[in-house]
Amino acid sequence: MKHQLSLRIGTVAFRIGSAWSAPIEALRQLYRDYPEPEDGLCDFTVRLEPENFLRRWIRPSVAIQGDYILPDAAPLSLAHGLLAAEMGMNLQMALGQKRFLLLHASTVEKDGRALIMTGESGAGKSTLAALLGERGWRLMGDEFALLDLDSGRLWPFPRAISLKNGAIRVMEEEVERDRFGPRLTGTPKGEIRHMRPNRRAVEAMDKSAVPALILFPRFGEAQGLRAVGQAEVFMRLTQASTNYVSLGRPAFDALTKLVGDHPAIAVDYPDTEGALAQVETLWGELAA
Amino acid sequence: MSGIEEKDGGGISAMPSRRTVLALGAAAASTVVTIRPALAQTAGSVLNCEIPVPGPHAGGQYISAEGSLVSPGTPGAAPPLSRPLTGEEVKALLNSGATPPGVSPQSAQAYANYIRRLQAGMSGFTCYASLQMPR
């Protein structure tokens, strides 16, 4: 394709092609300092293509194509091309990842041990992970946790963090300007801004960690804590996984081990600072 | 710390002490849950989707109040929508009956039923499934 970028994020290498230069330039900026794929070999390809012939120039409309696609996907405007590229990468992982059990969760690491936070979209796991990453923890990823089927270790996937609406303001106050992508308004999910993980996270993108604690955070609820039963944790993690069923027996073994060996707590919280304090306390009690 | 009792190929890990009480449960109870493939929770990150109402297979047919395809001009049937509904519009429609702009409440009901009846393989099904709407 006319414009291209190759990118390595942890153990996964992407090639992103585009009919327009703007999304590629935005990606190049956002992922400045990320390594090239080894030997130029890519695991997945994402292509940003015009929705139809005319839409390459007139009210440009971006269709997300690649090794793996989803039917019914609506095209995005060119102004949201960066978002299309990020969604395209998510899609390749969600549908094509076979080496790791994929969990829709954010992960942060301290002293070689990892905290997994999972739950519905909007529950706050990305924001919490982003903040923890600035407060002594190493961010491993905000979207996907990669569980190694053999070793049971978690591998990093430190993509740019997708901040939405209020969370954008919160992080703009914590983090230097040049780590942010453009502010995208009017997207299907409201306002979005991408934030590059910090240097520590990028430099440690090849360092795995042992899981230690599972949290189900839920933002916007009155303060509350509840230990979650193992069968429920297992069930919820399979719902948070796009490839559990297709991976078969190794996934069953890896997930039952993860759930059986580590505690899980549901944390309801009305404010972010309170949640962060709660996370530190739980970590101290259960994982450190 | 492990909570697992494992037994490869076995049922219960240890025979319970004799004369444990076993409840068979009510006829309507449910004791088996099967794990299904899931895209729903990740859908927001991977799918910005839309549902054409009706899908391209409809060939100009209208939609009855129950959501099935009928010939144009059938009394009470809703015309095809000129543009697909976004995932957000569908969610609002199915959750709270919020009618899309320019649509009568009666037609909205027909469209909602059409969407609820979507099956795998039909245009819009993936989108509908990703919205986590109970049937």
Add this chain to the structure above:
Amino acid sequence: MSQPRYVADPDGEVRTVQLDGLALLFHRPSGMTHIVAPPAPQILEALRLGPADIGELLGRLRAWYDFEVDEDMEALEARVAELEAAGLVARL
């Protein structure tokens, strides 16, 4: 008309892990995972002794367990139907 007889897959075909009172089953032939609550695992254990109809199955379970109330066949039939729908039990 004779009663249908049911079978469960042999030991080696199902991997079971107990988690807080429930059993997770990985069914090798189908690749499917099921979360099951009692009496499902006990029914599967009983069926592994060999094919049985509902009456025989009830007899096997009575040999191992007490029932809280006088359990009728209808409840057991419902449990077996669930296991059949999940592919863990088959009709002969």
